[in-house]
Structures are given as structure tokens and as C-alpha cells.
Amino acid sequence: MASGTGARDVFRAPKGTRDVLPPESDRWIDIVGRFAERARRFGYGLVITPIFEHYEVFARLGDTTDVVSKEMYDFVDKGDRRLALRPEGTAGTVRAFVEHRPIAPWKVWYIAPNFRYERPQAGRYRQHFQLGAEVIGSDDPDVDVEMIDLQGGFYREIGLTQSRLVVNSMGDAETRERYRHVLLAYWHDHADLLGDDIARAVANPLRILDSKRPDWQTIIAEAPQLRDHLSDAAAATFDRVLAGLRAIGYDPEIDPRLVRGLDYYTSTVFEFRSSALSAGQDTIGGGGRYDRLSEEMGGPPAPAIGFGTGIERILIVAGAEAAVTRARPRLDAFVIDTLDNDAALLLVHELRESGLAVDRSFGSRSLKKQWSAADKSGATYGVMLAPREYEHGVVIVKELSTGEQHEVPRATITTWIQQRGVTPQ
């Protein structure tokens, strides 16, 4: 097909991006709608931040992270500003918090595209959409529980059954510093196996823990665990989160190797994984606490927690699980016009204004084609404007599923359809 270079080639969506068309987009609007409704019930407001920020806002994610060191979609604009397309949702939200200083705790949710410059593969795109939520300005462990429940219950509501909750604690600042040194010493003991990647281990000892390389699995399994170095306060917090989750019916699996990809995480981190996704990319969504980020951005102390979940991956899981999402929006009526005057325009207008879902064909096509179009549209009724009957103020209504036909006065057609029952959405 298109090669991208020849003069006759057709344009394609840029690498790693894709178009979402009906009927797939019907599932998108359904998923987003359900998330918005759940977030509203939990007391979260919608936040909309720019799709790009000053590069430095995202650089706070940590310069040893892949997201910053090699995946940033950055550019210089005409005013010589260095900007970057948002790679994730938290940094921009915290920037907005620091800039506007809303009353804490600030509870917000978002739906937004994220961008990462990396090679696409199954379930991974250069532009992907995330639903997410953040609570900024509270360190109460009950907030952690609420946040995880917002996410977990959402999966349940859209029909995902195979997701499991995995949690860990990164500890507080002292815990982490202590653990870093212990871990680094351990990696040095195994420098022969790590080879050149020892540099990665030095830059960020925690990153090695979640590697999927088979030849490292043994040393990773035997590595010292952060759990054994938690301060008393951090351990108590984690216990409280676990107890809270169990109290509302969750069965969290503790994974000491769960460290997440961004430097700002502290304390509680979590992921929902699905066995319906391939092992390398089985995370549907995840998040954690970032208690220092507000201060690192020049804001007030504001402990916070949030998560993001990818819509594309939700759809992969939904497809793999054959989860039932709402079918494509159906039409109540499809209008067939043989009069070729204003009558069809007016009828369609009236039906739509009365609240019915209505479509029609255009371009004075043959009756056969119009009825065929009505059939394909999935409408419940076909409504035909035909000369003989219309002369007597009557239109022909046909139930497309049965073929049963009725003559209905033009003046009462709207109420006739409404009383027969509109199509359930």
C-alpha cells in the first residue's frame, strides 16, 4: 500500500498513532462516560490541562526514567520555548495545582491523550489515551483506598473480570535512601551478570527490579526487599492501606518488585493487571503516591496520589474477555422519501426534535436502495413518505425486524412511535 515516499501515496496516520472510527468509537464514548459518572459519584471534578507543557515540568518525572531520557516528544516552538507533549497525566495536574492553589484536598479526574516517542507494538502507541484521577493535599491512607477503589470498581463496571490488584510500598524518603544503598551494593556483587547495564543500576537501583529479562530473574528474586527496610511509620501506613482494601472487598496481592516507572513515587504504589494481556504488557492501569512532587515543582507541601489507565488496553482486555459494552447507538426510525420535496426534511426534523433517533437517505435513490439503507442502519422502524398515502395524510411505517407494515396519520407519527416504545439504548 502506501510507502510514504512516492507521489501517488496516500497519507497515513503517523507512526504509532491510529484513527478510531465507529463502531469502535461507540465503545470509547461508553467507557469515558462510565468513568466520568463514577468519578462524579466519588466527588471528583474534571481537570483539563494543556496537551503540552514546558519541558521542565515533565523532566521532574526523573531523568533516569525512560519516559524522560528517551521517550519525550519535545520540540522548540517559534518563540524558542522548549515544550513537550504530555507523556503522562500527573505532572501537568500538579503544575496546575501549584499554579492555582485550589483548596486541598483537590480531587480531580481527566481524560487526555499522552505521547511517548517509542517503537509501537501490541497495546503500545505513540499517542494513547488515559483516564485518570488525582487527589492532591492529603496523606490519609483512606485516600489511597478510595483511589484504588475508584479504579478497581470502574473495571468491574465496564465488565472486566480478569483484572487483579497488585500493590507495594516504596516507603518514605529515609526508607528509600537506606534501601537504595543496600540494593546498589547487591547489584555490584552481581556486576558480572548485569554487564553494561550496571550503569542503569547505579543511576537507579530500583529500576532493575521490574526487569523482565529471563537471565536476571534469579538475582532479582534473591535481591534484598524494600519491605524489610520500611520504617515503622511507612510500614504502619502500608498496613492501614491493605486493611482498608480488604475491608471493602479487595484482595490485594503484594509484589515487592513493583516499583513503577517514574521517580516521583513514594509510599503506596499499585497496578491492575490482566491475564488477558500478554505478560510483558499486562498492566491495564496503575499509579501511586507522590508526596513530594508539589514541593519539587515549587509548590506547598501537598502529599498526593493518583493513577492512570489506558483506554486502548482496556479495549484489548475487553475484547479478549468478550466483555459486553454498549452496542452501537441504534436508530428509532429511518425515513424513506419518494416525494422529493420538503416533506422528508420536515418529518425528520420533527422526529428528532421530539427526542427520537432518526436518520434518512439522501440523493433521491431508488426505493430498493433506500429500504436497504434503512435495513443496514439498524433502525427499528422504516417510515416511508409515498405519494398515494401522503395525499391522504398518511405515512407508511414498517417494523424492520418483522416486516409488519402500518399506515399511520402523518399528524400522529411522533407519538405513535413513542408509544410503541423507542429503541432501548
Next chain:
RNA sequence: GUGGCUGUAGCUCAGGUGGUUAGAGCGACGGGUUGUGAUCCCGUAGGCCGGGGGUUCGAGUCCCCUCAGUCACCCCA
């Protein structure tokens, strides 16, 4: 960034060891039914066989390069 696989019609795919006018199904459009869809029958349109170079009398087919897609690694949603 590294590696594997794949590029033929709008979609899904056929096209032994090179051989001349490149095929099917589905879809689209038109007709059989000039006032009736989902069945059936007939027909029409739609292809620089991803692009470039090479080998050859001859390349969709073999070789090289390139582009694109896809999968995997790194890592992440």
C-alpha cells in the same frame, strides 16, 4: 535504539520450480422487481502486485536497498 516476520482490489486472501491478458470471496455500485430491506440470480467499477535498483529474452514470483506495517526486546498505559 536492536532484532524477527509481512507488504497483491475498500477488506480478507489465492497466485508449484520465473512464462506473456493478475484471480476469488466479502463489500460498493447497477439491474432482475419503474411502490418495499434482510434470500436468490445477472452485471459493472475498482490493481504502477509498497517504492527504487539488479539478474534475465522475460519478474507479482529471484537478489540488493529503501519505505511502511506488525511482533518481540528495553520500558511503559
